[in-house]
Amino acid sequence: MELYFHSLLKGLNLKTTPRRIALLEILDDEQGYLSPEDVWMRMKRKFRSLGLPTVYRNLEELHEGNIISRVIHPDRKLYYYFCRNEEHHHHFVCVSCRRVEDLNFCAGREMEKLVVEGIRGRVLSHILQINGLCSECVLKEGAVSDE
Amino acid sequence: MELYFHSLLKGLNLKTTPRRIALLEILDDEQGYLSPEDVWMRMKRKFRSLGLPTVYRNLEELHEGNIISRVIHPDRKLYYYFCRNEEHHHHFVCVSCRRVEDLNFCAGREMEKLVVEGIRGRVLSHILQINGLCSECVLKEGAVSDE
DNA sequence: TTGCAAATGAAAATTGTTTCTATTTATTAC
DNA sequence: GTAATAAATAGAAACAATTTTCATTTGCAA
Structure with missing residues (x-):
């Protein structure tokens, strides 16, 4: 799995950092979609000093690279989820x-x-x-x- | 027209203020939709000291009363327009x-x-x-x- | 016309998101 | 492996859209 994520990131010229792996794992595990803050809270369990901007930045980069999808809900917040052909x-x-x-x-x-x-x-x-x-x-x- | 607006407002237990009349006129004239700021700028021509919160408040009240409709654009901002379809x-x-x-x-x-x-x-x-x-x-x- | 609840302006608060900058880290070439 | 370096990060601060607060004003029912 980690290898797969690595190749996805490589394809976008993004470095494979522990945070990116964790972020992808979290989205991949989720059957629904998550707000940046949801992702942040889940990631904080592993990375105590994780900044919210890092989460926003990575989510947006992965979205631009078509690895994850973004929806904008009527609450006007951003949500991301893993692209499955599901x-x-x-x-x-x-x-x-x-x-x-x-x-x-x-x-x-x-x-x-x-x-x-x-x-x-x-x-x-x-x-x-x-x-x-x-x-x-x-x-x-x-x-x-x-x- | 003003009489019609008056009855609409009355139906919602809202007072008929010059600002509300102007706001409804502006939305009624528009075939597309407007952001609160769009409405504010148009209204300022008539009411020099109009506050933006007044616009937000009124748009939301009228929306709750089903007199105007609200859409959420992918830019995550609010937009309102006059309800014509029952x-x-x-x-x-x-x-x-x-x-x-x-x-x-x-x-x-x-x-x-x-x-x-x-x-x-x-x-x-x-x-x-x-x-x-x-x-x-x-x-x-x-x-x-x-x- | 008067009294009072509702409406308003101005300022400040809030919320979600983005930018900035100094520091750290993954990768590449050796 | 190791050094060089460009990218990634944390933390703080900025931002923009929207909402709240509160003192003052206004519409309207009595």
Whole structure:
């Protein structure tokens, strides 16, 4: 694995540092996506004196090199995830407990068709977020509003 | 028109101030969308001492009241525009010229089913936004990246 | 017209992200 | 292996968009 990461980095003319390896491992282990701060917190377990700018810089370099993907969520923050040729998916966000669950669902194909045929434009990316109550919070059924 | 705006504001229990009228007029005149700062600059022509927080506050209140719509551009800034379509719908946002087009498409039903049956949760709302290039910008095909 | 809650301006705070700079480190040529 | 050097890093500071705070002003219901 480390060898594979090394060759990826080499391909971008980036040096293979322990931090970059760790960052790639973290993203590779995650099935969802992570904010720079999420990545930072995970990496800090290993590198006590890691700076947040280092995380931002590396995430952005790897994104530019097409090794990881970036999404911009409606919360206006950046999120990154490892590029797998796996099914693109979206997240269900519980507005009560803030848990996030993956949804193996994407309307991308339909949207693309609609945009290409209807508007005659081109789709570059899309943002989909579903807000609701997860099973536990549905039971608790507290006075939770959608915001 | 002013009367119409007055009734809209009344419906939200918001007072009819000269600033709110001007703000609504500006958004109503625009066929695309505007950033809070865009709105601020246009309003300053009329109100010399207008504060930017006032613009942010009002845009957000009107958005919450469903009088104006909000989109989040890939540049991570907020943009607002006047709601003309009553149906629930989604947005196609041209990342090049900033035009917004309504898409009469919603995958809400499928998502709902998936969430209820799969996760056993409840959907409260969803946000779907498609970023891309509109027909004109596809033709121009400039060096525009999804950024 | 008056009283009061709502709206506002100005300044300051916050948040997420980026830049700067001195120091450290991975790689390359020997 | 080792030295030279260009890239990578930490830490501090800068930044930009947005939000909060609070004292003052204003719309509007009584």
